Amino acid sequence: MVINLSEQHSLVSNWVSELRNTEIQGDRLRFRRNLERIGEIAAYEISKQLPFKIQETPTPLGTHESKVLATQPVLATILRAGLPLHNGMLNYFDKADNAFISAYRKHHRDGSFEISLEYMSCPALDNRVIIISDPMLATGASIVKTIQYMKNEGNPTAIHVVVAIACTVGIEFIHRECGSDIPIWCGDIDDELTAKGYIVPGLGDAGDLAFGTKVQA
Numbered sequence: 001m002v003i004n005l006s007e008q009h010s011l012v013s014n015w016v017s018e019l020r021n022t023e024i025q026g027d028r029l030r031f032r033r034n035l036e037r038i039g040e041i042a043a044y045e046i047s048k049q050l051p052f053k054i055q056e057t058p059t060p061l062g063t064h065e066s067k068v069l070a071t072q073p074v075l076a077t078i079l080r081a082g083l084p085l086h087n088g089m090l091n092y093f094d095k096a097d098n099a100f101i102s103a104y105r106k107h108h109r110d111g112s113f114e115i116s117l118e119y120m121s122c123p124a125l126d127n128r129v130i131i132i133s134d135p136m137l138a139t140g141a142s143i144v145k146t147i148q149y150m151k152n153e154g155n156p157t158a159i160h161v162v163v164a165i166a167c168t169v170g171i172e173f174i175h176r177e178c179g180s181d182i183p184i185w186c187g188d189i190d191d192e193l194t195a196k197g198y199i200v201p202g203l204g205d206a207g208d209l210a211f212g213t214k215v216q217a
Contacts, residue, residue, distance in 0.1 A: 001181075002171055005041060006188040012041055016188045019164060020203045032084040032210050035135055035164055038187045039088020042162040043131075046073075046185065047092070050129060072096045073129040076122065076150065078103050078142060081207035085133040085162060097123040099130070101149070103142045117145050125154025135206035137163040137184070139197045140170030144177045164206065165190060167199045 006013040015034040018024045025031055051070040056063050076099035077086035090096065099122030130150060134143060143161060150156070161174065164187040171184055192200040208214065 001183040002166075002189075003045070003183065003185045004189050005038070005045070005186060012038060012187055016164065019187075020201065025204065025209050028210060028212075035084035035206070035210065036088035036091070038164050039085040039090075039133060039162065040092055041088075042085075042133075042185045043089040043092035046131060046160055046162075046183075049183075071128065073131050074099055074123060074125065074156075076101060076130055076132045076146070078132070078134040078146060079119075080211060081136070081205075082134045084210055085135055085164060089131060089133060089162065093131075097128075099123065099125075099150070101146050103146055117142075117149055120149060120153070122150070122153065125150060125156050128154070128156050129158045129160070130156045131160045131162060133162045135164040135210075136199060136202070137161070137166035137170040137174075137186070138193060138199050138202075139167075140173035140177075143170070144174055147174070147178045147182070160185065163187065165199060165202055167191065167193050167202075169193050 006016055015037050019031060019034050052067045053070045055066050055068045057066040072095050073093055075086055075089050075093060075096045077083060079100055079102050101117065102119035103117040132143060132146060137143060147159060159182050161182060161184045166184060166186040166189050168189060168191050174182060174184065190199050190202060194200060
C-alpha cells in the first residue's frame with residue numbers, strides 16, 4: 001500500500017511545495033517545521049489503522065467508554081535527516097517508544113556507494129508496530145537495510161514507512177525486498193532518479209537543508 005498525501009490538494013501539498021522551493025529552503029527553521037508538519041499528518045492518518053481498545057474513562061459526571069490505542073507504536077528514524085519528521089510524529093504519538101538508526105551512504109572514489117548501518121538504539125520490538133521515518137526515499141537501500149536490521153532484532157506485528165518525498169524506484173525496491181504489505185506514507189512521489197541516486201525534481205539534501213552542510217571523509 002502506498003499513500004500519497006499530496007494526491008489530493010491539502011495543506012500537505014503546500015508544505016511539500018515549500019520544502020522544494022529554493023527561494024524558501026534557506027530558512028532552516030521553516031524547512032524543519034514543514035517536515036515536522038508532514039510527520040504530524042502522517043501520524044494522524046496512521047493512527048486510524050492501529051489497533052484500539054475500549055477504556056473506561058472517569059469524567060466529573062460519570063464514566064465514558066473511550067477508544068484508545070491498544071499499544072503504543074515504536075517511532076524509528078534514520079539519523080540525522082529524519083529527526084524533524086520523527087519529532088512531528090512524536091508530537092502526536094507522545095507516549096510512543098523510540099528507536100534511532102545511523103544509516104548513511106558511504107561513497108567510494110568511483111562514485112558508487114553502499115549503505116553503512118553502524119548504530120541502532122531501540123526498545124524490544126516483538127509484537128510492536130514500528131513506524132520508520134526518513135525524509136527522502138530515493139533508491140530505498142537505507143530503509144530496506146533498516147527494516148531488515150530491525151526484523152533481526154525482533155518480530156514486529158507491522159511496519160510503516162513515512163517519507164516527505166519518495167521515488168517510485170525506492171517504493172518498488174522496498175516492496176520487492178521487504179514485502180508489499182508495508183504501507184509507505186509519502187508527502188509526495190517523484191518518478192526519476194539521477195545516476196547518483198538522487199530524486200528529481202526532489203528537493204536536494206534534506207539533512208543539509210535542515211541542519212547545515214556536512215563534511216564527510
